[in-house]
Amino acid sequence: MLDRPDPDYVRMFDTTLRDGEQSPGATLTSEEKLEVARALARLGVDVLEAGFPSASPDDFDAVRSIAETIGNEHVPGRPSPEPPIICGLARAIEKDIQTAAEAIRGAKHPRIHTFLATSPIHREHKLRMSREQVLERTQKMVAFARSLCPDVEFSPEDAGRTEPEFLYEVLEAAIEAGASTLNIPDTVGYTIPDEFGALIRGIMQNVRGIDRVIVSVHCHNDLGLATANTLAGIRAGARQAEVTINGIGERAGNTSLEEIVMTLHTRHPLFKLRTGIDTTQLVRTSKLVSMRTGLVVQPNKAIVGANAFAHESGIHQDGMLKHQETYEIMRPETVGASNTLLVLGKHSGRHAFAVRLRELGHALEGEALETAFKRFKALADKKKRITDADLEAIAASEGGRGREYYTLDAVQVTCGSNGMPTATVRLVGPDGQKVTHAAIGTGPVHAVFRAIDEIISAPSELLEYSINAVTEGIDALGHASVRVRATGGGGDGRINPQHGSGGSPVFHGHAADTDVVVASTKAYLAALNRLLAAEGGRETTHEPAPSPLETASSGAAE
Numbered sequence: 001m002l003d004r005p006d007p008d009y010v011r012m013f014d015t016t017l018r019d020g021e022q023s024p025g026a027t028l029t030s031e032e033k034l035e036v037a038r039a040l041a042r043l044g045v046d047v048l049e050a051g052f053p054s055a056s057p058d059d060f061d062a063v064r065s066i067a068e069t070i071g072n073e074h075v076p077g078r079p080s081p082e083p084p085i086i087c088g089l090a091r092a093i094e095k096d097i098q099t100a101a102e103a104i105r106g107a108k109h110p111r112i113h114t115f116l117a118t119s120p121i122h123r124e125h126k127l128r129m130s131r132e133q134v135l136e137r138t139q140k141m142v143a144f145a146r147s148l149c150p151d152v153e154f155s156p157e158d159a160g161r162t163e164p165e166f167l168y169e170v171l172e173a174a175i176e177a178g179a180s181t182l183n184i185p186d187t188v189g190y191t192i193p194d195e196f197g198a199l200i201r202g203i204m205q206n207v208r209g210i211d212r213v214i215v216s217v218h219c220h221n222d223l224g225l226a227t228a229n230t231l232a233g234i235r236a237g238a239r240q241a242e243v244t245i246n247g248i249g250e251r252a253g254n255t256s257l258e259e260i261v262m263t264l265h266t267r268h269p270l271f272k273l274r275t276g277i278d279t280t281q282l283v284r285t286s287k288l289v290s291m292r293t294g295l296v297v298q299p300n301k302a303i304v305g306a307n308a309f310a311h312e313s314g315i316h317q318d319g320m321l322k323h324q325e326t327y328e329i330m331r332p333e334t335v336g337a338s339n340t341l342l343v344l345g346k347h348s349g350r351h352a353f354a355v356r357l358r359e360l361g362h363a364l365e366g367e368a369l370e371t372a373f374k375r376f377k378a379l380a381d382k383k384k385r386i387t388d389a390d391l392e393a394i395a396a397s398e399g400g401r402g403r404e405y406y407t408l409d410a411v412q413v414t415c416g417s418n419g420m421p422t423a424t425v426r427l428v429g430p431d432g433q434k435v436t437h438a439a440i441g442t443g444p445v446h447a448v449f450r451a452i453d454e455i456i457s458a459p460s461e462l463l464e465y466s467i468n469a470v471t472e473g474i475d476a477l478g479h480a481s482v483r484v485r486a487t488g489g490g491g492d493g494r495i496n497p498q499h500g501s502g503g504s505p506v507f508h509g510h511a512a513d514t515d516v517v518v519a520s521t522k523a524y525l526a527a528l529n530r531l532l533a534a535e536g537g538r539e540t541t542h543e544p545a546p547s548p549l550e551t552a553s554s555g556a557a558e
């Protein structure tokens with residue numbers, strides 16, 4: 001935050017809603033901007049550049065509404081008790097600065113960010129201004145902004161291509177006029193890390209009064225060097241980084257927030273610096289920004305891409321199954337990704353294949369495993385995506401179906417808008433005995449799962465439940481998929497083969513039926529049967545069921 005004196009703290013200045021929104025085709029409505037701003041505040045950004053108020057009346061309104069709401073309230077989940085600084089961009093002209101000041105006025109911590117180009121190419125061709133005129137305008141406009149707002153940031157646009165000696169003069173003028181943050185933009189992404197680091201080091205050493213302000217870096221990604229340049233700037237003394245979610249922005253984009261935050265986090269022993277970001281919200285925020293801007297995140301994008309924690313090569317999968325740190329430098333849960341994924345494809349090895357089959361309840365060994373593995377490899381050569389259904393088919397043909405301890409005899413639910421969803425389930429247990437139980441839930445499927453839990457008492461935790469239509473139309477077949485984690489202390493301390501690093505085995509069940517409740521019931525039972533099989537089976541623990549109504553569980557919400 002504004003007054004944080006900690007020299008080891010790097011402020012995250014998020015410009016997703018300003019520079020990010022300048023990405024071609026990424027225009028957001030005011031409501032969408034507010035939604036993204038709330039997510040950024042929750043994530044923990046220190047400064048939120050909400051827009052360029054003089055660009056259009058819509059921009060002005062969006063900045064004003066963000067200042068009045070997010071800039072004043074405590075967004076639940078935000079790591080800091082203070083709202084973020086709300087910043088409005090302004091060219092170094094009075095009208096822009098006045099408009100920005102008006103738009104951000106409602107925020108508890110407002111900031112005006114004013115900029116003027118300083119490089120020879122911009123001075124000559126765009127501004128048609130001499131060095132002296134640039135110096136004078138900088139001094140005047142920063143002082144004007146300072147008369148309207150106590151927190152002023154100044155950016156010498158295209159600093160990366162500006163003569164260093166002239167840049168020092170401009171920065172000194174801005175400090176004298178009252179700027180408290182000096183942002184050094186590599187506007188066209190031209191510099192390389194050594195150069196940009198040296199530029200910041202030169203500023204730290206040569207600009208009078210630099211110790212009284214925060215030095216910030218703002219790098220564009222035209223040569224794919226934005227993250228590297230920003231880190232070089234931070235190593236040279238910058239303590240604010242201007243970033244966007246997913247690295248969106250003009251042309252090739254800006255520095256990506258998640259890459260800077262996770263580099264400082266993962267390489268903390270090297271940098272010894274920290275940020276105020278809640279890293280576990282990175283993936284969620286990335287998804288929201290992608291959805292609202294329509295800018296799809298490439299699968300191999302660092303930190304938040306769909307493949308960021310996916311492994312396909314057999315050597316890598318084998319390593320991962322032995323120890324997660326062999327091929328992962330961060331835990332997926334640290335960035336809010338659901339889990340490590342071992343993708344079964346043509347590069348996968350026997351080890352990952354056997355583990356995945358076991359998870360699906362097929363304990364193949366010896367020759368059966370060898371034959372199944374050959375068939376899997378042959379299929380993977382022809383098919384891009386190998387699904388669980390493919391694996392089931394291979395395993396079933398090798399006689400590897402797991403034992404079913406409990407089978408469904410009947411399920412019935414009552415539910416509706418005003419009632420208490422109730423399920424009655426009758427299962428046939430390992431000893432052939434029928435057991436009936438009824439339970440109330442928050443919905444029919446919850447009620448069914450609770451009734452089954454009461455009967456089986458398997459030490460498990462439901463991790464995921466989903467239902468999809470597999471055919472079209474009103475009579476579509478529903479496909480239910482369930483994942484449960486064993487909680488009985490049977491964890492082997494390893495990465496789970498398919499789904500992650502929780503330490504305890506995870507079991508998957510799926511089933512299809514035209515009745516979605518029946519599909520869900522069968523999928524849950526399949527997952528629990530696999531869990532029981534992995535535990536080596538066990539004696540039934542149930543008593544013959546009393547009447548359903550006597551045993552109905554109370555309907556506590558999940």
Ligand code: KIV
Pocket residue numbers: 019115155157158183185186187188218220
């Ligand atoms: O890239 C740039 O120079 C900018 C400034 C307005 C900071 O976005």
Ligand code: ZN
Pocket residue numbers: 019185187218220250
């Ligand atoms: Zn920019």
